Amino acid sequence: QVQLVESGGGLVQAGGSLRLSCAASGRTFSSYAMGWFRQAPGKEREFVARISSSGRNTYYVDSVKGRFTISRDNAKNTVYLQMNSLKPEDTAVYYCAATPRAADHTKPKGYDYWGQGTQVTVSS
Numbered sequence: 520q521v522q523l524v525e526s527g528g529g530l531v532q533a534g535g536s537l538r539l540s541c542a543a544s545g546r547t548f549s550s551y552a553m554g555w556f557r558q559a560p561g562k563e564r565e566f567v568a569r570i571s572s573s574g575r576n577t578y579y580v581d582s583v584k585g586r587f588t589i590s591r592d593n594a595k596n597t598v599y600l601q602m603n604s605l606k607p608e609d610t611a612v613y614y615c616a617a618t619p620r621a622a623d624h625t626k627p628k629g630y631d632y633w634g635q636g637t638q639v640t641v642s643s
Contacts, residue, residue, distance in 0.1 A: 520632075522545070523634035526539070526541075530640045532641070534604060536601070536603045537605065537639060540598075540599055541555075548617075552617070553572075553589075555598075556614045570590065587603070588603075607642065608641075610640050611639060618630045
């Protein structure tokens, strides 16, 4: 069992930056692929970024490429999402997710464990 706790959300003006953190429990964090998703009111949960268990491979949705960076520190059992040049359309609840499985890590069903989410609000 893995428990995930996100932090770092908040209110920021357009063009600003935030860094989200996701702390994981358990001894096997380094074997889990990790992902970030977001969900705006009235919309489906959307893939944002994912990172392989080693951290060597990353992938992003087109709308955040060049602005967001996913990274991980396996010694600290933590994955990060650095968000720069934020836009009002980035406003959502952001969730981190984890899985030990080889799966489509751009889909919610590709993950087994989820955090509770952290709100990100970008004002114009």
